[in-house]
Amino acid sequence: MAAIADMDAVTDPGPAVPHEPTAAGSPEPRALGLAPSASMITGGALGSVWVWIPLAIVVIGISSIPSIIGFVVAGVVFIYLMRGIEQVERVRSEAVFGMDIGIPPRRLSPHTGFQRWAHQLWLDLSSTRFWKAVAHHYLRMIYDILVTGLALALLVFAFLAPAAAIAIGNSDADAGLTFLPTPLAWLLAVVALAAAIALLVFAPALDATIDRWLLSPSPTAALQHQVSALADARQGAVTSAQTERHRIERDLHDSVQPRLVSLAMTIGLAQTKLDTDPPAAKALIAEAHDDAKSALVELRNVVRGIAPTILSDRGLDAALSAVVQRATNAGVPTTLSVHLPRRLPDEVEACAYFVVAEALTNVTRHAGASHAAVTVRLDESANRLYVTVFDDGRGGAWITDDENATGLRGLDERVRAARGTFSVASPVTGPTIVTAVLPCAS
Structure with missing residues (x-):
């Protein structure tokens, strides 16, 4: 079509329509199982490295406030990064837990060109949805890191404690080193192993709760969207x-x-x-x-x-x-x-x-x-x-x-x-x- 006067650059006509869950054919939500446990372990392992990257962007942005340009670039990168992470988290939640979580409405800028891009960044930054996604990402990541780290420590203790007790008992070392009798070491090892397994099996249930709590649209936001x-x-x-x-x-x-x-x-x-x-x-x-x-x-x-x-x-x-x-x-x-x-x-x-x-x-x-x-x-x-x-x-x-x-x-x-x-x-x-x-x- 020609560039005639009755045509305009594409503008979104208002807020995005929220996702409507479908009952037919939707998988049953699952908070426990191999997939949730594997997801939590993977999230904990990756999170121990990834957690510093968004924080580094924030620190760089704050330290660059006097130069303005560095602050703006860091802010834009952080917004796009968190928007992308929200999409990844929703896909992961759907794949791991099978929960059909509704998508909160997103206000879209009515402007065009560069003004639309800048205004859209501001709308995203000032929205509750954006900061709930940021809170969800860090809360879940820190939780996965702590739970996975604790489970790993318990597993290490379960395997090393009996060996250490046996080695100490068979050595000619001073009796002061025999503070951990072998029977007690085995008992503590079994308890630690059971606790580690319990954490890996049941802790993902809280992951699912965090997803449902922070990724779901609030009733107020849904009502505001309907009014708009x-x-x-x-x-x-x-x-x-x-x-x-x-x-x-x-x-x-x-x-x-x-x-x-x-x-x-x-x-x-x-x-x-x-x-x-x-x-x-x-x-x-x-x-x-x-x-x-x-x-x-x-x-x-x-x-x-x-x-x-x-x-x-x-x-x-x-x-x-x-x-x-x-x-x-x-x-x-x-x-x-x-x-x-x-x-x-x-x-x-x-x-x-x-x-x-x-x-x-x-x-x-x-x-x-x-x-x-x-x-x-x-x-x-x-x-x-x-x-x-x-x-x-x-x-x-x-x-x-x-x-x-x-x-x-x-x-x-x-x-x-x-x-x-x-x-x-x-x-x-x-x-x-x-x-x-x-x-x-x-």
């Missing part, structure tokens, strides 16, 4: 309705209205010539008839832009097939891949239809593409519809705030009103990928 999402959806609905009204007014004023005015004038001329020049009147009536048919076609196009009949009658698959066929007839060969095992709520189907229709309109008008592809897939486990429109033409598409440019901006507002997410990936050299993710709860 509803407010954003409401704003999107209001703005989308205004944009749609302006579009209908523009279409009626620019196409149907002039055609009807021309029709009225032609009929008026035919009336004046009906008695004096019947052949001319007949020609004018034929012209008026053609104008009436053209006005009817244009009126149908306007109505189709409001509520396509084929969508309600035959469903999203058939409606998108018609859209794709129009794009192909306009000179851009377009393929369609649809996976919809069932009908979706009307508002979801309408939103998906307009996303595809408007995106393909931009492709045929501005992109200079040789090929386009539309993919529509329903993820039944997450109950979300994924809509993707790809073209291999010119890039540079972005969503703008210009009120006179309503293409991608209007789609963004419409998707937000449906509580979905909308994004555009369009490097200057192309290709362009428009993606909408729509929740399908009825």
Whole structure:
């Protein structure tokens, strides 16, 4: 798509949607077993080295405050490092314990370019989620180090104490060295071995508790996210309705209205010539008839832009097939891949239809593409519809705030009103990928 005024750099439309656990097919949580014990031992071993690296970055940043640049670089590195560690910890928790922990919502910057990057860093740094992740990482790492170290010390004592007692008992050393009788050494060794095994087996249960405590979203954060999402959806609905009204007014004023005015004038001329020049009147009536048919076609196009009949009658698959066929007839060969095992709520189907229709309109008008592809897939486990429109033409598409440019901006507002997410990936050299993710709860 061309870098026209109605396109904008991709901006995330509000807070991220939290992960919704799925009951079907989810593994049963397990706090004990070989995998949790191995994970704790591995975490303790790696943590004894890793624990100093983030601390060193913090120390370097604090010591570099006078130079500003060093402090900023250290801060950026620390934020990215902790964000990456949070993702690793979530993957590890899921793989080891099988817990489907929800992901707290993450506020996303509405800005673009460098301002968005800097603002996003600030939003992350000032969020509760970030500092809970930092606390989780260090609390769990220190716990694993201590438990693994204690278990290792008990195992060493269990194996060395009897040997030392036997060696002392068989030596000719002074009796003062025989403070640990062999029977007592064996008893303590058995106790130490049992304690070490118990630690390695049962201590991971606290690891699971730490994960559930610090990685899960708090009820307050979830409620705040819902409020923000509803407010954003409401704003999107209001703005989308205004944009749609302006579009209908523009279409009626620019196409149907002039055609009807021309029709009225032609009929008026035919009336004046009906008695004096019947052949001319007949020609004018034929012209008026053609104008009436053209006005009817244009009126149908306007109505189709409001509520396509084929969508309600035959469903999203058939409606998108018609859209794709129009794009192909306009000179851009377009393929369609649809996976919809069932009908979706009307508002979801309408939103998906307009996303595809408007995106393909931009492709045929501005992109200079040789090929386009539309993919529509329903993820039944997450109950979300994924809509993707790809073209291999010119890039540079972005969503703008210009009120006179309503293409991608209007789609963004419409998707937000449906509580979905909308994004555009369009490097200057192309290709362009428009993606909408729509929740399908009825």
